[in-house]
Amino acid sequence: MALRLWNTLENRQVELEPVTAGEVRMYNCGPTVYSDPHIGNFRSFLLGDLLRRTLDQRGFKTTQVMNITDVGHLTTDDVADASGEDKLEKRAKEEGIDPFEIARRYEQMFHDNALQLHLKQAHAYPRATDHIPEMIQMIEDLLKRGHAYTVEGVGVYFRVHSFEKYGCLSGNTLENLDSGSRIEVDDRKESAHDFALWKIDDKHLMQWDSPWGRGFPGWHIECSAMSLKYLGGTFDIHTGGEDNIFPHHECEIAQSVGAGVGEFARVWVHARHLLVDGQKMSKSQGNFYTINDLVERGFRGHEIRYSLICNHYRQPMNFTIEGMDGDTKAVQRLRTLRNKLEEASAESTPGAGADPVLDEATRQFDACVDDDLNISGALGVLHDRVRALGRDLPRGSAAVRALDFLRHCDQILAVIFVEDEAPSDDLTDHQQQRIEQRETARNERNWSLADEIRDLLLAEGIVIEDGATGTTWSRQR
Ligand SMILES: [Zn+2]
Incomplete structure (x- = not known):
């Protein structure tokens, strides 16, 4: 059975058929490194990790790339108006601390959290600020092909009316957009829907030279330029949160296809929003959790991971601390059985051979994972088996066989055999x-x-x- 995924682009489940047989190239929209990564961000990153682990287990040669959005979108005006902004960041700017330094600090925090949640290391984590020449090149290609135009002293815009397929991912075609909500009119643009590729703004804290003046790139162009560099113009899977669908991913398609680099991503996989206590997470509501917040409350990395992956990525997830307590007990049951089996396997006798019940459970577990990463279904299969094994604990080589089953499941789940690092004596x-x-x-x-x-x-x-x-x-x- 092949892996099937819900493709937002086609609005249906598709069988994964890689561009190159046996190889899968995947791009995950990564963190913006100007604030603490929160659990909603990590739900989307974990979707990328579940895919990566599934592809690895199915024997694909996988290339996984996750971008680091470190071009800040803050200006000196933001320093004056600090509403909604991280206080330390504002202070740091007032104190004259380099924005790059802040970005590196949050980038490190992202990597620390990813490690705590047992995400596999991607093959590359390109930073936007390291790829400005690649973005400039792509903008030049778009200008040459008539998909972009410059506005003196303002920057470069993508001309959405030149791209027929605009709206193909989100359904926000130009027709639908025009009939939709109010759009701010900007005389400098040919169309209100045109989006910036390069912006000139002398108040911006990060600036680079370009053929159009000193400025900084729009957010969308980084993913088009970096995916091209690391994965080629046509690749297999692109992931993100559902809030990335429009405008971010729609604009990525317009830029990459418009620049003539290829077909761009074939399968688009998006994680649904995460709610906390039934509400949209917000700092002012007091229902905002970072990974560090949960660690502080005493939850361990594998427990947080379990809680964030245990329901289907396309289902809205409602996170609560009570729910986390329940999830913690569930994952503890898996780990307790592992410990018992490890003891029972010490008295190993050769020749337990195959176990048809476990073989069937393995088949069912894989079938759930292959069915658009139905992790909740897969966990149902696993917990059923774990209950049965706990009631009648196998010994010797039968215990070894049961451990093999758990290990197979844990190649995807990464919650049973992973060890959380004890808090180190060093500061991060x-x-x-x-x-x-x-x-x-x-x-x-x-x-x-x-x-x-x-x-x-x-x-x-x-x-x-x-x-x-x-x-x-x-x-x-
Ligand atoms: Zn992106």
């Missing part, structure tokens, strides 16, 4: 940087910034004390 890079930043703030007698950084560290379980001999840190117990 970004914590170290925060301490140094706080030292600077104290030297400059900026006590409020120093206090703010101390609170941020405390939120991560790091206690800062200023003594006669200097500042020390310890881990909160």
Whole structure:
């Protein structure tokens, strides 16, 4: 049975037929590294990871690429108007800290969280800021082919009316857009729906030279340029959250196909929104969880992972702490059985051979995964078997066979055999940087910034004390 996925582009389930037999090239829309990655972001990244693990288990030669969006979209105006912005970031700007430095710090946090949640390492994590020449090249190609135009002193826009297939992914065709909601009129653009490829704005904190003036790229062009570089102009799978469908992914298609690089992605897979306590997650509602928040509450990486993957990626997910408690018990049952089986397998006797019941369970588990990553179905199969095995614990080589079954399932799930790292005695890079930043703030007698950084560290379980001999840190117990 082949892997079948719901393809947003065709609005139906399709069988995965790679461009090159036996090889799958996949692009995952990655993190924007200007705020703490939250559990909704990770639900989408975990969709990419589940796909990666499934492709690996099915024997494909997989290439997985995830971009790091580190071109900030903040201007000096944002410094003046800090509403909704990360306070530290605002302060950092006021203190004159390099925006690249902030981006690197959040990038590190993303990688730390990904490790905690046992995501497989992608084959590349290209940063947008490292690929400005590639983006400029693609914009030049679009200009040459009539899909883009320049506006003096403003930048370069994509001409949506030149791209017939616009709307093919989201259904937001130009006709539908025109009849839809109010659109802000901008005289500088040929059409209100045209989107920026290059923007000139001297207030922007990150700037690069280009043939059209010093400025910065639009968000969408990075994914078109980087997927082309790492995966080619036609590749197999593109993933993201459902909020990426429009305008981000629609614009990616217009740019890549418009630039003539190929067909672009064939199968588009999108994770549904995650709600918390039945509401859209928001910092002001107080229902905003980062991975670090959950770790602080005592949840371990594999438990958070289980909770974020255990229902279908296309079903809306409602996250609650009570639900997490229940999920924690469920994953604990799997791990308890593993421990018992490991003990029981010590007295291994050769020749247990095949076990038709476990073979059938394996087949059912795989069938669920192949059916558009139906992880909840697969978990149902697994838990049924685990209950039965717990009631009548196999011993010796039969226990070895049962462990093989668990291991097979865990190649996808990564919750049973993974070990969570004990909190290390070292600070992470970004914590170290925060301490140094706080030292600077104290030297400059900026006590409020120093206090703010101390609170941020405390939120991560790091206690800062200023003594006669200097500042020390310890881990909160
Ligand atoms: Zn993207």
